[in-house]
Amino acid sequence: MMNVHRIPRIITGLGIILVAVAAIAGCGGDVASGELQGVLVDPPGEKPSFTLTDTSGDSYDFAVETEGKLALLYFGYLNCPDICPVHLAQIAEVFDRIPDVARDAEVVFVSVDPGRDTPEEIRRFLDRFDSRFVGLTGTETELTTAQTAAGVPPAVISGNGDEYTVDHAGWVIAYSPDGRNHAIYPFGTRQSQWDNDLQILAVRDGSR
Amino acid sequence: MRRRPVAAFLVAGALVASCGSADARVVVSDARIGQPTGPNAAMYFTAKGGSEPDRLVGAFSDAAASMELHETTTGEGGVMGMRAVEGLDLPGDGVLVLEPAGVHLMLVDARRMEVGETVDVTLVWERAGEMIVTAQVVEPGNTMGHGS
Numbered sequence: 001m002m003n004v005h006r007i008p009r010i011i012t013g014l015g016i017i018l019v020a021v022a023a024i025a026g027c028g029g030d031v032a033s034g035e036l037q038g039v040l041v042d043p044p045g046e047k048p049s050f051t052l053t054d055t056s057g058d059s060y061d062f063a064v065e066t067e068g069k070l071a072l073l074y075f076g077y078l079n080c081p082d083i084c085p086v087h088l089a090q091i092a093e094v095f096d097r098i099p100d101v102a103r104d105a106e107v108v109f110v111s112v113d114p115g116r117d118t119p120e121e122i123r124r125f126l127d128r129f130d131s132r133f134v135g136l137t138g139t140e141t142e143l144t145t146a147q148t149a150a151g152v153p154p155a156v157i158s159g160n161g162d163e164y165t166v167d168h169a170g171w172v173i174a175y176s177p178d179g180r181n182h183a184i185y186p187f188g189t190r191q192s193q194w195d196n197d198l199q200i201l202a203v204r205d206g207s208r
Numbered sequence: 209m210r211r212r213p214v215a216a217f218l219v220a221g222a223l224v225a226s227c228g229s230a231d232a233r234v235v236v237s238d239a240r241i242g243q244p245t246g247p248n249a250a251m252y253f254t255a256k257g258g259s260e261p262d263r264l265v266g267a268f269s270d271a272a273a274s275m276e277l278h279e280t281t282t283g284e285g286g287v288m289g290m291r292a293v294e295g296l297d298l299p300g301d302g303v304l305v306l307e308p309a310g311v312h313l314m315l316v317d318a319r320r321m322e323v324g325e326t327v328d329v330t331l332v333w334e335r336a337g338e339m340i341v342t343a344q345v346v347e348p349g350n351t352m353g354h355g356s
Contacts, residue, residue, distance in 0.1 A: 081242055081250035081348070082280050083288060086308050089349015116246075125245050128348060153287055163316075170288035170309075186286055187309045 034200050037193040038174065038183030045181035047071075048149035052110065052136040055123040060136055062108065062146070063179075070105040070202045071175040075147055075155065077113035077166050078125050083187050085129075087172055092129040094194040101202040104177075107133045112143055112155035112168050151181075174198075177205035233258040234298065234336045239343040241315065241327055242351040249318040250278075251329060251343055252306040252351055257298040258336075264296040264304065266332040272315035275329070279311045290314075295334070308351050321345045 049063040062073070072091060076084035088109065095102035109126055111117040114137055117125075122135035138146065147154040152169035159165050172185040174197070182204065183197060239253035249272070255264070267275040279293045288309070296311055298304040306312050313329070321327065326342045333339065 078246040079248055080290075081245065081248050081314070082278070082290065082308050082312055085242060085245055085348035086351060087349075089347065092349070121246070128245060153285055156287075156289075165290050167283065167287050167289035170282065170286050187282075187288065 034196055036183045036197050036200055038185045038189065038197050039171075040183050041181050045151060047175050047179040047181065048146070048151070050142075050146035050149045052138040052142055052146055053119070055119040055126075055135040055137075057119065060134065065134075066106045066108070066175065067179070068177050068205065070101065070177055070198065072105065072107045073110070073150060073173040073175070074108070074171075075110045075112050075150075075152060075169050077111050077155075077168065078117045078121055079113065080166070080168075083170060087185075087187065088126070088129040088133065090189070090191060090194055091172070092133075094191060094198060095130060097195065098199060101198050102132075105198070105202065108136060109133055110136045110138075110143065110146060112147070113157070113166050114138065114140060114143065115157075174201055176201040177203075180204075234262055234331075234333055234339065236331065236339070236341045238353050239329070239341045240346045240351060240353065241318075241321065241343045242348045243321055243323050243345050244315070244318045245348045247317055249315040249321070250308075250351065251275075251313040251315060252308070252353060253341065253343070254306070254353070255298055255304040257300060257302055257304070259300050260335060261300040261302075262298045262336055263334040264298065264331060265294070265334050267313050267329055268332075269315065269327060269329040271319050271321065271327045271329070273317035276314045276316060277311070278314045280309050282309070298333075307353055323347055 051061045054060040126133040126135045144154045155168035170187045235256045236253050241251045277293045281289050325345050
């Protein structure tokens with residue numbers, strides 16, 4: 001009985017909220033009115049929930065640690081001299097240009113090569129780019145769970161001995177503060193695109 | 209370093225102009241190595257060929273235990289991987305570009321390198337034979353070359 005009467009009010013309430021959100025978004029200025037230039041995810045994906053271990057040996061719950069933040073998630077490995085460093089260097093360089101965005105952002109690099117990449121090496125690797133970057137590792141099972149949760153095909157390790165290769169997802173996944181994944185960034189993303197998109201994504205939380 | 213490619217182009221141009229027989233000359237420019245972040249490093253360059261096609265079949269350097277020719281593949285769904293290849297073709301009157309996400313020379317078990325230093329690498333071409341090129345060590349993420 002009560003529910004029937006409440007429905008119109010809920011709809012009205014939603015309408016007011018939507019108008020308010022639109023008004024706030026309209027105040028965002030030039031930055032928020034731009035369009036994303038990454039590869040759009042439509043409809044936006046949800047932020048995954050997974051827990052791995054950071055380079056200090058502490059447990060890191062991705063969803064909790066990045067809540068309300070702009071978060072960039074990348075699965076790679078250290079013995080990847082070709083593309084992994086370029087991605088990270090690009091993000092570090094853009095962060096230098098937009099410190100206001102960088103301050104509240106979390107860049108998370110997950111090593112998918114637990115056989116070779118030690119926490120110390122991951123830390124040293126990331127410090128080359130930005131000491132704020134978070135490095136994660138885990139068991140093979142944990143890493144598979146994390147990659148599946150994030151919607152990327154789990155890395156495939158092939159070959160034997162020390163000379164094996166790791167096939168892995170070559171893109172960076174961006175989550176805006178609203179916890180959604182609006183776009184991904186494959187290798188070859190230009191600095192201007194990063195610059196543009198990170199500023200837009202950083203304010204996608206409906207409250208600014 | 210900067211002037212060398214220009215000079216080499218002039219020499220190559222002179223050879224072409226003279227309609228010399230079998231011109232196997234290869235000119236390499238923009239040779240660079242990303243400072244190693246792990247045991248291996250990647251080297252990139254642009255090679256300009258003579259009138260005849262050639263093929264890069266190997267490389268070696270004091271700076272690495274061995275060197276391999278690698279191709280980065282982008283598979284289904286954007287999954288990227290690396291594969292060793294037998295050789296890299298340089299078409300006649302064409303160019304061979306080694307760049308990130310394309311093809312590169314892998315320095316296996318590379319020694320420590322500082323940004324700014326130079327490393328000599330011997331390239332082995334099927335026709336042009338061995339040639340020593342001097343690569344500049346750059347920041348690990350700054351390997352995109354002049355085109356970026």
